[in-house]
Amino acid sequence: xxxxxLLETRGIGKTFGSVLALREVSMSxxxxxxxxxxxDNGAGKSTLIKILAGVxxxxxxxxxxxxxxxxxxxxxxxxxRGIATVYxxxxxxxxxSVWRNFFLGSEPRKGLAFDVARARRVARExxxxxxxxxxxxxxxxxTLSGGERQSVAIARAVYFGARVLILDExxxxxxxxxxxxxxxxxxxxxxxxxxxxxxxHNPHHAYPxxxxxxxxNRGTAVGEYGKDDITAQExxxxxxxxxxxxxxxxxxxxx
Amino acid sequence: MTVAADERIAHVGTARRLLIRPELxxxxxxxxxxxxxxxxxxxxxSPAGIANWLDPAATLGIMAVAVALLMIGxxxxxxxxxxxxTSGLILVTLATRFGFNxxxxxxxxxxxxxxxxxANGLIVTRTRLPSFIVTLGTFLMLQGVNLGVTxxxxxxxxxxxxxRAEGFExxxxxxxxxxxxxxxxxxxxxxxxxLVTAVATxxxxxxxxxxxxxxxxxNEQAARAVGVPAARTKIALFMTTAFAAWLVGSxxxxxxxxxxxxxGIGQEFIYIIAAVIGGCLLTGGYGSAVGAAIGxxxxxxxxxxxxxxxxxxxxxxxxxxxxxLLATLANRLVRRYAEQVRH
Numbered sequence: 001x002x003x004x005x006l007l008e009t010r011g012i013g014k015t016f017g018s019v020l021a022l023r024e025v026s027m028s029x030x031x032x033x034x035x036x037x038x039x040d041n042g043a044g045k046s047t048l049i050k051i052l053a054g055v056x057x058x059x060x061x062x063x064x065x066x067x068x069x070x071x072x073x074x075x076x077x078x079x080x081r082g083i084a085t086v087y088x089x090x091x092x093x094x095x096x097s098v099w100r101n102f103f104l105g106s107e108p109r110k111g112l113a114f115d116v117a118r119a120r121r122v123a124r125e126x127x128x129x130x131x132x133x134x135x136x137x138x139x140x141x142x143t144l145s146g147g148e149r150q151s152v153a154i155a156r157a158v159y160f161g162a163r164v165l166i167l168d169e170x171x172x173x174x175x176x177x178x179x180x181x182x183x184x185x186x187x188x189x190x191x192x193x194x195x196x197x198x199x200x201h202n203p204h205h206a207y208p209x210x211x212x213x214x215x216x217n218r219g220t221a222v223g224e225y226g227k228d229d230i231t232a233q234e235x236x237x238x239x240x241x242x243x244x245x246x247x248x249x250x251x252x253x254x255x
Numbered sequence: 256m257t258v259a260a261d262e263r264i265a266h267v268g269t270a271r272r273l274l275i276r277p278e279l280x281x282x283x284x285x286x287x288x289x290x291x292x293x294x295x296x297x298x299x300x301s302p303a304g305i306a307n308w309l310d311p312a313a314t315l316g317i318m319a320v321a322v323a324l325l326m327i328g329x330x331x332x333x334x335x336x337x338x339x340x341t342s343g344l345i346l347v348t349l350a351t352r353f354g355f356n357x358x359x360x361x362x363x364x365x366x367x368x369x370x371x372x373x374a375n376g377l378i379v380t381r382t383r384l385p386s387f388i389v390t391l392g393t394f395l396m397l398q399g400v401n402l403g404v405t406x407x408x409x410x411x412x413x414x415x416x417x418x419r420a421e422g423f424e425x426x427x428x429x430x431x432x433x434x435x436x437x438x439x440x441x442x443x444x445x446x447x448x449x450l451v452t453a454v455a456t457x458x459x460x461x462x463x464x465x466x467x468x469x470x471x472x473x474n475e476q477a478a479r480a481v482g483v484p485a486a487r488t489k490i491a492l493f494m495t496t497a498f499a500a501w502l503v504g505s506x507x508x509x510x511x512x513x514x515x516x517x518x519g520i521g522q523e524f525i526y527i528i529a530a531v532i533g534g535c536l537l538t539g540g541y542g543s544a545v546g547a548a549i550g551x552x553x554x555x556x557x558x559x560x561x562x563x564x565x566x567x568x569x570x571x572x573x574x575x576x577x578x579x580l581l582a583t584l585a586n587r588l589v590r591r592y593a594e595q596v597r598h
Contacts (some may be wrong), residue, residue, distance in 0.1 A: 055480075076482040087480060093473035095540045096466075104470050105482035107463040114463045 004067050005030045006195045007052065007083065007164050013060030014047050021047040023060065025221050027214050029164060029195040034186070036206035037199045038239055039216035045199045048216070049166050052197065053085035054078030079105075084162035086153040088169040094142030098134055099123035101141050102156050122159070130155040130185055147178030154185045158192060165189055166197045171205045183209050203239045207232040215239065277534025278546035280585040284532060284553050284578060292560035299556075299563045302439040309441065312555025313448035314503050316548045318522070319529035320448075320455045321499035323547035326530050327459070328492045329472035329539030330379060330386040334371065334393040335500050336522030340401050342368045342504030343514040350420035352408060357422035357509075365501050371397070372497025376490030398520060405516035415513030423509070430502075431509035444506050448548070451499065455544035468492065473540030528575060529554055532582040553578065 005028035013023040022044040029035040039045045050056040051063065054072035062069050065081050072078050075085070092101050102123040108115040123137045132151045134144070141149060150170045157165050167186065171179035187209055190196050200206050206213060213230065215223045215238055223238065230238075293300040299308070318335060325332055342364040349360035375393055379386045405412060417423060430447070433440040459465040467488045470478035479485045500519075508514050531537065532553060533546025557574050561567075 053480075074482075075480050079482055085480065087477070093470050093477055093540065095473045096469050100466055100469065104466055104478065107466055109463065113457075113461050114466060116461060 005064075006066060007197075008064040008067075009048075009052075009058075009061060010064070011061035012048075012051060012058045012063060014051060014056060014058050020219055022051070022058075022219050025061075025214075025216070027221075027224070029197055029212075031163070031195050032190055032193050033211045034190050034196040034198055034209050035212045035214060036210035037197060037214045037216060038201065038203060038206055038235070040201055040239070042218070043216040044219040045201075045216055046168070047219070049085065049168050049197070049199055052078070052083065052166055054083070076105075079160070079162075082161060082163035083166065084157035084160065084164070085166040086150065086157060086168065086170060088172060092141040092144075092149050092153060095140055098127075098137040098139060098141055098144070098152060102126070102137075102152065102159075106160055126155050126159045127152065130158070130188060132185070145178060146174050147181045150174075150182045151185045154182075154189055158189050158194065162194060164195045164197065166199070168199050169201070170198075171200060171202065179205055201239070203232065203235040207235055277541060277543040278549060279534070280582050281533045281546045281549040281553065284582070285549050285556075288553050288556050288560070292556060292563065296560065296563040299560055302437065304559075304563065306439050306441045308555040308559040309445050309552070310555070311558050312552045313442060313444040314506060315522075315525060315529060315554055316448040316551030317444075317451045317499050317503050318496075318526045319533065319547040319551045320452050320544045321496045322526040323530040323533060323535050323542050323544055324455055324459065324468060325492045325496050326527070326535045326537070326539060327472045327542040328468045328489055329475065330489060330492065331390060331527065332375060332493060332496045333387065333390040333523045334375060334397055335390075335496050335526055336519040336524075337394050337397045337401065338368055338371055338497060338500035338519070339504035339507065339522065340514065340516070340519035341371070341397050342501040343508035343518065344401055344405060344414060344516065346505055346508045347414045347417050347512075347514050348405070348408060350423075351414060351416045355420075357417070357420050357426045359422075360420075361426065361505050364505065365498070368497040368501035368504075369494050372494035373490060375497075376486075376493035379493070380486040380489050394523065398517075402516045412516045413513055414516075417508060417512040423512075426505075427509045430506045447502065447506070448551075451502075452544055452548040459544055464488065464491070469540060471539075525554065525575075528579050531586065532578055534582075534586065536586055537583075550582075 008028035010026050011024045012026070014021050025044070025048060027035060027037070037045055037048060047056065051058045054075045054077050057071060063072070064070065065083070070081070072081075078085070093104070096104070099120045103119045108118050108122070110118070120137055127134050127137070130151065132148070132155055134148065134152070141152070144152065154165065154167070170182050170186070174182065183205060186196060186198065198206065198210065211227055213225045213235060214221060225235075296304070298304045318339070322332060322335060345364040345367055346357070346360045349355040349363055350357050355363070371393060375386070375390055378384070378389045382389070402412065405414060408414070430443065432443045434443055434446065459468065467478065467483045470483050471485045471488050475485050504519070507518070529550035530542065530547040532550035533543060533548070535542030535547065557571060561571055561574070
């Protein structure tokens with residue numbers, strides 16, 4: 001495994017018409033590392049991951065995969081380079097079974113046909129290997145809980161040889177327990193040597209699992225910290241815009 | 256955590272699993288409608304009667320199955336009915352007025368039909384306009400072309416005389432002939448319908464393309480995000496519907512050897528209704544080809560059964576509406592079950 005970063009951005013930027021959605025953001029992720037991208041709504045998190053995932057093309061700065069500059073043409077292009085993205089709300093198709101979702105877009109072939117028997121078996125085995133206990137791979141994904149769905153999506157990305165896993169707010173819609181389950185699979189993917197980009201607005205989810213923390217605000221990076229440089233409290237304070245939070249606390253205090 | 260979750264979830268039995276099959280409503284409807292007519296009319300349940308009601312089921316079924324695939328893929332095609340007329344008109348006009356061989360005229364009809372399907376698909380995928388509107392546009396345009404061109408060439412609203420064209424015998428035997436089974440002659444269209452249903456079912460449940468069809472209809476964005484070529488899948492589906500329209504148009508043109516310029520108008524909704532009775536959701540992402548084929552049989556039975564009982568044929572539309580309402584109610588229950596999210 002090379003020591004260099006799997007994925008890197010240098011001063012990357014993106015405008016939509018007259019809106020500067022993202023400017024001058026530099027970050028990198030190496031194998032076995034979890035980089036957390038934190039920011040409030042509208043901070044530019046979505047734009048950043050969409051560039052990383054090949055959905056949007058950046059129009060400033062450089063995007064490097066394995067140290068080489070690239071311009072991704074599509075999500076498929078990103079996948080082919082080993083960059084897999086798990087989106088918050090559109091990770092799965094609710095009416096389709098777990099195994100159909102698992103292999104969607106990368107169906108195993110047997111002659112002309114989709115090797116259905118193999119798809120079922122592999123989906124079951126892979127989920128079990130990640131410690132995900134799915135009752136029945138034939139059930140529609142819509143009947144799974146939010147945490148289970150995210151976990152299936154992560155297992156899927158790992159199986160298909162992702163080297164970098166981008167997770168878009170995987171825990172934000174979940175209860176405490178379910179979020180913990182997703183974080184555990186995230187850590188398991190990291191232990192398998194994947195680079196993980198974990199997008200969240202919750203520092204309590206980011207801190208335990210992250211190695212580096214990139215803070216975004218209003219489309220630009222406002223700080224990057226290693227785990228040793230910062231405590232969970234400091235991270236939380238930074239996230240909320242420290243001064244603002246103090247002011248709020250003051251405001252809310254009982255008279 | 257899943258251990259705890261498991262305890263709260265009742266065991267999903269085989270019965271429940273069967274209940275959520277998309278075809279279930281159609282199968283129940285099939286049995287009810289058959290028993291209803293067969294109990295009152297001995298002709299209805301005789302082999303000749305069966306051959307009689309399977310005939311309209313076949314031509315409708317070919318279209319309903321193709322439309323079902325399209326609907327599972329999340330789109331509608333309102334131009335499908337009138338396109339059967341366009342294909343038939345091209346076939347008869349070229350063969351009788353321009354001296355084309357019947358086979359060549361059929362090929363020309365196929366090319367035009369596929370081009371219309373491609374155009375429908377391209378406009379829908381490029382503009383992201385609802386296919387309901389786009390194909391309503393092509394429906395009206397084709398309706399105008401069918402009438403306008405036919406009138407300009409023949410001076411009337413129909414073209415006829417296909418029997419005298421070169422190559423008619425062979426093409427007619429292949430698409431419009433009959434097959435004798437145990438002394439009863441069945442239309443060969445029934446075989447085409449079974450073939451179309453079998454191929455569609457295989458594609459849907461046993462091919463890569465089938466997975467993509469369910470996906471683009473279920474959640475197009477998610478499908479695209481995992482690398483499914485959504486636009487190509489949808490365009491292919493529109494072309495499949497157009498192919499079916501060409502097949503049905505050719506079958507009918509060869510059978511009657513003439514085509515009315517207004518044929519097929521209004522049929523587009525019957526195809527959709529048959530597909531919905533067969534378990535397709537109007538919102539896409541769910542349904543079955545076999546279900547749509549069964550939906551077509553129910554139609555064939557009602558269509559002929561009402562005549563066998565000596566009723567006024569006007570009752571057919573009442574029946575149609577009632578079936579549609581019942582089927583959509585059943586579908587809604589299925590969707591609720593499948594999409595139920597447990598946090």
